[in-house]
Amino acid sequence: MKQFGLSIWGDDNFIIEDDTININYASRPSLLQITKEIREKGYKGPLLLRFPHLIEKQISTLFKTFAKAKKEFKYKGGFHAVFPLKVNQFPNFVDALIDVSKPYDYGLEAGSKAELIIAMSKTPIGAPITVNGFKDKEMISLCFIAAKMGHNITVTIEGLGELETIVQVNREFNAHAHTSVAPKIGVRIRLHSSGIGLWAKSGGYSSKFGLTSTELLEAYRLLEKHDLLEQLWMVHFHIGSQMGDIAPLKKALREAGNIYADLKRRGAHSLSAINIGGGLAVEYSQHPHAQERNYSLDEFANDVVYLMQEIAKQKGVEEPDIFTESGRYIAASHSVLVAPVLELFSQEYTENGLRLKAQNPPLIEELYDLYRNIKRKNAREYLHDALDHMESLLTLFDLGYIDLEDRSNTEILVNLIIKKAIALLKNEDTDELKKLQDRIQEKYLVNFSAFQSLPDFWGLAQHFPIVPLDRLSQKPTNPASIWDITCDSDGEIGFNRDLPLYLHDIDVSKEEYFIGFFLTGAYQEVLGMKHNLFTHPTEAVIRFDDSGEYTIDDLIEAQDLMDVLDDLDYDTGVIDKTLKYRIEESDLITAEEKREMLGKLYLYLSENSYLKTIQAINENDA
Numbered sequence: 001m002k003q004f005g006l007s008i009w010g011d012d013n014f015i016i017e018d019d020t021i022n023i024n025y026a027s028r029p030s031l032l033q034i035t036k037e038i039r040e041k042g043y044k045g046p047l048l049l050r051f052p053h054l055i056e057k058q059i060s061t062l063f064k065t066f067a068k069a070k071k072e073f074k075y076k077g078g079f080h081a082v083f084p085l086k087v088n089q090f091p092n093f094v095d096a097l098i099d100v101s102k103p104y105d106y107g108l109e110a111g112s113k114a115e116l117i118i119a120m121s122k123t124p125i126g127a128p129i130t131v132n133g134f135k136d137k138e139m140i141s142l143c144f145i146a147a148k149m150g151h152n153i154t155v156t157i158e159g160l161g162e163l164e165t166i167v168q169v170n171r172e173f174n175a176h177a178h179t180s181v182a183p184k185i186g187v188r189i190r191l192h193s194s195g196i197g198l199w200a201k202s203g204g205y206s207s208k209f210g211l212t213s214t215e216l217l218e219a220y221r222l223l224e225k226h227d228l229l230e231q232l233w234m235v236h237f238h239i240g241s242q243m244g245d246i247a248p249l250k251k252a253l254r255e256a257g258n259i260y261a262d263l264k265r266r267g268a269h270s271l272s273a274i275n276i277g278g279g280l281a282v283e284y285s286q287h288p289h290a291q292e293r294n295y296s297l298d299e300f301a302n303d304v305v306y307l308m309q310e311i312a313k314q315k316g317v318e319e320p321d322i323f324t325e326s327g328r329y330i331a332a333s334h335s336v337l338v339a340p341v342l343e344l345f346s347q348e349y350t351e352n353g354l355r356l357k358a359q360n361p362p363l364i365e366e367l368y369d370l371y372r373n374i375k376r377k378n379a380r381e382y383l384h385d386a387l388d389h390m391e392s393l394l395t396l397f398d399l400g401y402i403d404l405e406d407r408s409n410t411e412i413l414v415n416l417i418i419k420k421a422i423a424l425l426k427n428e429d430t431d432e433l434k435k436l437q438d439r440i441q442e443k444y445l446v447n448f449s450a451f452q453s454l455p456d457f458w459g460l461a462q463h464f465p466i467v468p469l470d471r472l473s474q475k476p477t478n479p480a481s482i483w484d485i486t487c488d489s490d491g492e493i494g495f496n497r498d499l500p501l502y503l504h505d506i507d508v509s510k511e512e513y514f515i516g517f518f519l520t521g522a523y524q525e526v527l528g529m530k531h532n533l534f535t536h537p538t539e540a541v542i543r544f545d546d547s548g549e550y551t552i553d554d555l556i557e558a559q560d561l562m563d564v565l566d567d568l569d570y571d572t573g574v575i576d577k578t579l580k581y582r583i584e585e586s587d588l589i590t591a592e593e594k595r596e597m598l599g600k601l602y603l604y605l606s607e608n609s610y611l612k613t614i615q616a617i618n619e620n621d622a
């Protein structure tokens with residue numbers, strides 16, 4: 001895996017120079033430097049770094065690419081986009097997104113009342129808001145309120161019941177109104193073609209959402225009957241997220257395009273937009289043979305524009321405005337999770353750990369000779385001998401002929417021989433060597449929770465690129481598996497022979513080593529679980545000023561222990577009093593010890609759940 005697959009997933013956002021991975025922008029600071037600067041302010045544990053310039057890049061690339069496609073095909077319809085809030089609703093993200101998207105007519109998409117409130121207060125007046133998902137009367141009323149504020153808002157009807165509610169709410173809001181104002185109406189269509197991949201359920205005939213042809217015709221009749229047909233202006237579909245293959249999108253576009261043209265010819269004169277939802281995929285892979293996406297944004301935009309134009313031409317209708325609701329594509333790259341390695345397991349397998357005796361069993365003496373004399377040309381033979389000896393020695397132990405120290409020496413020597421053999425034979429990519437890597441994999445205990453910060457890894461086996469923040473001029477040699485600090489065995493990113501990850505051999509008692517998890521900006525934060533009560537990590541926004549230097553803004557520290565308990569509705573006042581009372585009433589400690597302990601308790605309660613690194617412990621002791 002050359003440079004941790006950066007050229008596959010990195011999109012030129014980062015660059016490896018000398019030892020470190022740097023931001024490929026402005027003054028090109030290293031992630032390590034930014035991390036250290038934040039930690040020097042006293043923030044320990046994992047850090048979530050946000051980069052607004054990467055949000056800006058995605059939005060501008062989306063708009064530029066569609067502008068280019070429109071120009072190429074002389075397409076007459078417009079292009080618009082909204083950000084689906086469910087992908088990331090965190091204020092540091094949304095505020096940055098609104099800020100960097102000012103030059104574009106970029107809006108927000110809401111799928112629940114709380115998201116709608118964010119959209120109504122954050123979207124600039126005039127930029128589009130779309131509202132999808134199931135809605136009750138209150139939610140539809142909120143859409144009318146937004147329209148009356150002057151928002152350019154479209155309510156997408158997901159079922160006929162919603163349409164009846166719209167008719168009713170329209171009467172309530174507009175019967176006696178000074179001027180009649182209503183949100184624009186979209187219809188979500190239930191596609192015959194379906195999405196693919198892990199998220200396929202959003203599209204297709206068995207989808208949760210959308211109107212069938214029969215319902216669509218009934219909706220048309222109802223809109224006409226209630227004088228709302230001129231509000232109908234958008235046809236909407238969404239085929240599912242992380243669409244790896246472009247083929248299902250093309251099918252969906254043909255289907256939706258024909259529905260658009262048909263409704264328009266039937267008399268829906270205001271109908272003038274087609275909303276293609278999200279689904280634009282992100283390349284998460286670090287390995288060429290495991291790439292997740294088979295198309296480029298150019299191809300995507302060209303297909304959409306071309307197909308819409310073809311259908312409009314065939315059916316003799318105007319070319320529709322195109323809307324997208326891509327979320328993952330906009331948000332994924334903007335954040336990096338940085339987490340310190342706390343410990344390496346299997347470090348006992350060093351030469352120092354050997355307990356050789358004056359008189360060792362002959363097979364152990366032989367193992368020791370193999371270890372000392374292994375060379376490139378004999379590596380394979382010596383390796384096989386070592387594995388053979390190990391089998392015999394373990395049998396001897398079971399039969400009581402050798403003791404625990406001999407067995408430990410066997411483990412260590414065989415492990416060291418495997419490591420040496422792999423290093424010597426590194427140019428031979430055989431299955432045998434790959435299998436042996438499983439045996440010598442190093443377990444990196446990392447100060448983060450996979451449940452909190454990479455929930456799609458836990459739930460869907462989604463891969464996220466992993467790169468250490470420094471030592472990048474050295475070849476990493478340890479086949480690595482990553483353990484998080486939850487007490488759950490699912491919190492492990494195991495070593496995978498087909499998608500191997502190698503990390504550096506380090507001594508964490510002497511030096512810090514940080515792991516970066518990339519492309520975590522979409523879905524992970526709000527889906528993150530507080531398993532074991534590990535909460536959202538400390539976050540910061542990294543901006544670049546005119547001189548190209550970075551600033552660390554909007555720092556939000558991970559919740560402290562009492563806040564976490566308060567969120568679960570514990571009465572933290574009572575907990576606090578009880579703890580103090582129990583210290584004060586204890587007859588196991590002196591008055592002076594009590595004072596000291598109350599001080600410590602006060603400090604600990606103000607900190608977050610994540611562990612302190614070994615470094616930090618030393619600092620505190622000093």
Ligand SMILES: *Cc1c(COP(=O)(O)O)cnc(C)c1O
Binds near residue numbers: 278279327328
């Ligand atoms: C989830 C969702 C999106 C965003 O999908 P991505 O794959 O993140 O681009 C867009 N539109 C609707 C209706 C959605 O439900």
